[in-house]
Amino acid sequence: MNSFCCSLSEIQRRIDEVKRFLSVTLSIANAHTVEFYTHDVWKRFMAVTPEEVLSAVSSSSDQQREPQHKGTERSRTTFGFCTDSDRLVDIHELLEAAKAHSLPGLGVCLSRDQLLRDLQGNKSESADIGAELEADEFMNSKKSHEVQSMSEVVSCLARHCGVKQVVDVGSGKGYLSSFLSLQFGLRVYGIDSSSTNTHGAQERNRKLKKFSRAYQKHTKAARAEVEEIAKIKPELCDDCSAGSGSVSSSHINPAVEVQQPELIPETGELFLSALSADVIQSSAPRIPPSQLSAEEKERRKRENLERKAQGRKDGSNGVFAPLTSYVTAETELRELITELEDAVVVGLHTCGDLAASTLRMFVAKAELAAVCSVGCCYHLLSEEFDPAVQERSQTACGFPLSQYLRDRAWFCGRNARMSACLALERVSLGQGIQMESLFYRAVLHVLLRDLYSSHKSEKRVGNVYSKAKSFVDYVRRALRRLELDDSKLSDSEIQDYHDLHRARMDEMRAFNMLKVSLAPCIEGLILLDRLCYLKEQEDVSFSALVQLFDPLLSPRCYAVVGLKNPRG
Structure with a gap:
């Protein structure tokens, strides 16, 4: 891996920088909107007007800015807060500091393209599984973007590690799993705690394979027709090099019209109707195995065996096998998946603690060679050191994950984690809070x-x-x-x-815009903690935060990626 990659000590320094910033500003994020008027939140935190805040937040330039220090509070400031009164007196200073302490400002992330270049080296990666599937044929634009972007990275991780299997934790409706298995030829085991999701994923995958076969048949016919036309009339468009000796279908002269095949109506409509609805939906609450009845455990085991048998009957040889199970780092994957070999473990928008469990599982299981995890729902994270939590869970908490932050007993608080879910890029474009x-x-x-x-x-x-x-x-x-x-x-x-x-509604609007501005910093600390955890592990040879998605399409756009040392 050739890209710049921060060392453990560098990540720890970035964590310290963000901690220092949040130690001053986190109280804003933890102020509950419900108590905005009963606790007079604006007067408690602000020495500027709502108009000044809204103007500063909406401004795209900091030119000719003037600090808004007021009266006796013209004293020293820390990130815009008066050191004497602890009230905000300089909104511009706060916003500049927030930008500097977000992940882009800290300069700790790789781009998706950088990661792919390093994984591929000088080799050209391609699906080579027949016709390429277009994800937007059966998903909305957000899900299509996520699945296509992440599946290419996962495929490259698998090739880099020389493995053919993927474990998709929190696989939900099975979109990523199906795409990985059909587009890249990987054997994917999708694990979800909701039997409703795994049943649906199995049925969607069956219809997707049917659609894929029809799609590939027609695409091959179209390619053959194009090649035949090219032999008869090989006219090049302006982008082709003269005398190259070959003509691709994308470079046929526009004057040569090629009729594209239509999808079989009953196949396409059935496929689209099965896959288009409710693509973004939370899974049912996960129930730990210890809380399941003996009957429920037996039922899930029977369903998993039936699904595997059905896969063999369909001739799929278990290319995508959806399984129902609640998983933690202690889960014995080889007992759950008897055919498991070395694999890549992935999670696309795994909620709350499941993202942390995915990383713990990667570290704990020798058969997992790589990880690519995109978390979400930070408000569902359990915090080990949150003083507001009266009863502690028996399982490991989701935050902090790294020993570095655990040694410092750091906590954010639920309201701050709720704030971390806010989407700055979307709000900046007017897709605001309700x-x-x-x-x-x-x-x-x-x-x-x-x-x-x-x-x-x-x-x-x-x-x-x-x-x-x-x-x-x-x-x-x-x-x-x-x-x-x-x-x-x-x-x-x-x-x-x-x-x-x-x-006084402008006060609430302005205050929530400050919460939105702080959101990337809180999310950044949570993700830096996860990255720090991987860097603390001796067996992990490479780890990085990677921006996989366009934040306008998918606000939770960062993946934690890790590779282990090859097994000798």
Whole structure:
């Protein structure tokens, strides 16, 4: 591997830099929006106006910036915060520091192209499995982008390590697994804790293979037709070199019209209808094996055996085998997958602790030669040192993963991890936060504090906003959900709460924009912790953070990639 790769000590220094920045700013990310008015959050943290914050955040240039120090708070600042009052006095200084402490600002990531060049060396990589499948034939643009980008990297990792098997942890609906098996000829074992997902993945894969055979048949016919035309009339377009002696289908002169074959209607429509809907959907909660009944364990074992048998019956020889299981670093993969050889372990948007478990599994299992893991849902991470957590899980926590941060007992807090899920690139383009629903919830909190003595304000209200026709309707629905009497409130009294706080809505909007600006730094620390963990392992020869996806299409765009030393 020839690309620049940060050493363990360098990653630790970057972690220290981000920790120092977050030690000053993390309190903003941990402020709960629900308590925005009841705790007067704006006055507590801010010595600037909402207009100044919104203007600074939306500005694309820092030219002619003027620090917004106020009155007696014209003292020293740290990342824009006054060292005496701990309130924000210079928004531009904060935003510049946030940019510098994000992953792009720290300069610790490889690009996908850099990684592919290193993995391929001087060799040309190609699928060589017949006709290429176009992922956008059966996925939306986001999922298609993710699957195509990640599958090429996984294929290169497999070739680099000389392996033919892939273990897809949290495989969900099986899109990545199917694409890897059919496009790159890899034997893929997709493991998901939801039997609904694995059943669906098996059926989709069966239809995908049927579609693939029809697609390849027609594509080969089209190529033969193109080659025949080229023999008769080999006219080159402007991009071809004269006298090259060969003509590819993409370089046929536009004057020569080639009729492309159509998909078999019943095959294509069946395929698309099976694969197009609900491609982004959370899996059901994962249940540890210790909590499963004996009947459920036996049922899952039977289903897995039936799926393997069905794969052999279909002649697929287990090219893609979806399995139902809850996995951790302690899971014996060879007991779950009896045919397992050396493999690459992957995870595409594995939720919460599953991303950390994937890395622990990679380190613990000798048969796993490489890893490519893209996590998501940071708010579902368990934190070992979070003082707000009363009861500790018996299993290993998802954060921190590295010994370096564990020695420092670092924690972020749930609200900060929620903030880490915000998508800065999308918000910057106007695809913003649903402010009205947050505003409704915060004002409801005030109403509950003022009018109801029973302390139920912390109870989850649920998805009331999507059904409400107005703020009054929202409050009445919420009170009924909380089992509180709403008859003592008139509609006008409820509306008065809305109108009183509406004038301060810009404060909430500006504060949430600051949370969005801090999101890449919090995500960066979580990912640096995972990278640091791999670099701490003696058996890992290469590890890096790699930007796999376009953040506008897929905000959780970074993969943790690792390679082990070859087994002697």
